[in-house]
Each structure stands twice: as C-alpha cells, then as structure tokens.
Amino acid sequence: MFSASITGFITGFSLILAIGAQNAFVLRQGLARNHVFLLCLLCAGSDALLIAAGVLGFGVIVELYPLLPQIMTWGGAAFLIVYGAIRLWAAYKGEYAMQIAGQSAGLWATLGTAAALTWLNPHVYLDTLGLIGAISVQYGDVAQKTVFGIGAITASFVFFFSLGYGARLLAPVMQSAKAWQILDVLIGVVMWLLAFKLLS
Template identity: 70%
Template sequence: MIAAAATGFVTGFSLILAIGAQNAFVLRQGLLRTHVFWLCLLCATSDALLITAGVAGFSTITEAIPALPRIMAIGGALFLLAYGALRFRAAWIGDYEMTLAGQSAGLWKTLATGAAFTWLNPHVYLDTLGLVGAISLGFAEGGPRLAYGIGAVTASFVFFFSLGYGARLLAPLLQSARAWRILDIGIGLVMWALAAKLLAGLA
C-alpha cells in the first residue's frame, strides 16, 4: 500500500512539475497574493477529479470520441494565444500600478481563467486519464490501486499549494514595473510556445 501510494505521488508530481500554462498562471497569482487559496484548490481538485477518472478506467472516452483530442487541442491553442497576447499587451502598456499594489482580477474571473487553463489543456487528459490511468493498471484492484490514486491526488495538492504560496518568496524581486514587464513577457512566450506545440501536433 505504501509503495503504491509513493508511486502515485511521484508519478503525479513529475507530470505537473514542468512549467506550463496552468503553473505559470498560479505562479503569477501567487505573486499577487490574491485568490491564491481558491485558485490552488480549484487546480488541485480538478486534477483529483481527472486522476480519479483515469484510475477508474475512464480513458476509454477518447476511444469513443476520436475527435475529442483534436477539438481540445484547437480550443486550448486559441485560449493560450489569446492569454499570451494579453500578457504581451500588459507588458507593452506597462501600467502596473494595480499589480504593484497587489490587485488582480476578481475571484470569479480568476477561477474561470484557472479552469480554462486546466480543462482546455489536452495534455492534462493525456497525463491524468492516460498515463496515470495506465500506470494504475499495474496495481491490484482495491486497496493498492486506491492507494496509488490517493498518492497521485496528494501530489497535486502539495504541488499547487506549494507553488501558489511559495511564489511570495519571489515577491522581493518583483517590486518594480520593469520586473513585472519581464515576467509578463516570459509568461506570454510560454503561452505562445505551448499553443504552437499544440497546433504543430495537429499537422
């Protein structure tokens, strides 16, 4: 049971460790120190639902709807392009008075954006429904497989809350409009690179 849980934790943590659109958004919100708890809870809970579905064998949905990955890839790419453009626009305008004051979009808008980053990302389905679900088949049904799933879910909660609240350690480095402009340009580049990767996969 312990080995299964540890495997689930390591698997789940390694899959979400890479810098992605969702992680970049959580990091930025953590730097702003606003709506951090609810955003982290949303991301971790979403992962938990997808991991549970993957471990339960729900990955067959992509087999039943072959066009779903392509539809999600197009939708996700368009969203990433739009959000990246917003970050470039913010960097171009350079009006960071509200940002430096720790203000951001409202709670519901922040959560809606976080949900879009999560549920419009085709890779999250590959990771959770596909990879996590496939690895779970190596454990016997019942306790061991349940422990594996719990380990993977725990990894998501540990990661997102660590990222969201750990971001404040970088706050001293972001006390100027120039620093935030560089951060937004970096995030915009990440978003567009991910969008290009999604679109390239459709070719």
C-alpha cells in the same frame, strides 16, 4: 500499499512539475497574493477529478469519441494564443500599479481563467487520464489502485499550494513595473510556445 502511494505521489509530482500555462498563472497570482487559496484549490481539485477518472478508466470515453482529443487541442491552442497575447499586451502597456500594490483581477475572472487553462489543456488529459491511468493498471487490487490514485492527488495539492504560497518569497523582487513586464513577457512567450507545440 505504501509503495503504491509513493509511486502515485512521485508520478503525479513529476508530471505536474513541468512549466506550463496553469503553473505560470498560479505563480503570477501567487506573486500578486490574491485569491491564492481558492485558485490552488481549483487547480488541485480539477487534477483530483481527472486523476480519479484516469485511475477508474476514462480512456473508454476517448475510444467512444475519437475526435475529442482533436477538438480539445484546437480549443486549448486558441485559448493559449489569446491569453499569451493578453500577457504580452499587458507587458507592452506596462501598467502594474495594481500588481505592485498586491491587487489583481476579481475572484470569478481569476477562477474562470484558471479553469480554462486547466480544462482546455489537452496535455492535462494525457497526463492524468492517459499516463496516470495507464500506470495504475499495474495494480490489479482495487485498494492498491485507490492508494496509488490518492498518492497522485496528494502530489497535486502539495505542488499547487507550494507554488501559490511559495511565490510570495519572490515578492521583494517583484516591486517594480519592469519585473512584472519581464514576467508577463515570459508567460506570454510560454503560452505561445505551448500553443505551437499543441498545433504542430
């Protein structure tokens, strides 16, 4: 049982560790120090639902609706292109008084963006429903499979809350508009690269 939970934790953590749209957004909000708890809870909670679905065998739905991955790919790429453009436009304007003062967009706008970055990202389904679901198949026993899933879900909560609250360690560096401009340019470029990767 312990082995299954550790395997689940390591698998979940390794899949989520890569820099992606969702992680970049959590990092940015963590730096602004606004809505961090609810944002991290939304991201980790979404992962928990998807991981649970993957372990329970969500792949059956994809078999029933083979066009679903393609539809999600186009929707995700469109959102990433738009969000990347927003970040690049913000960098061009260079108006960061709110961020430097520790303010950001409202709660619902923040959670809405996070939900879109999570649920419109086809890679999150590949990772949680596909890979984690496939790895869980090796555990024939329901108890072991459950413990594996719990381990992967725990990794998601540890990662997002560490990223969200750990970002404040970079706060002293982010006290100038130039630093925020650089961050937004990097995020914008990452978003566009991810969109290109989805479409190619």
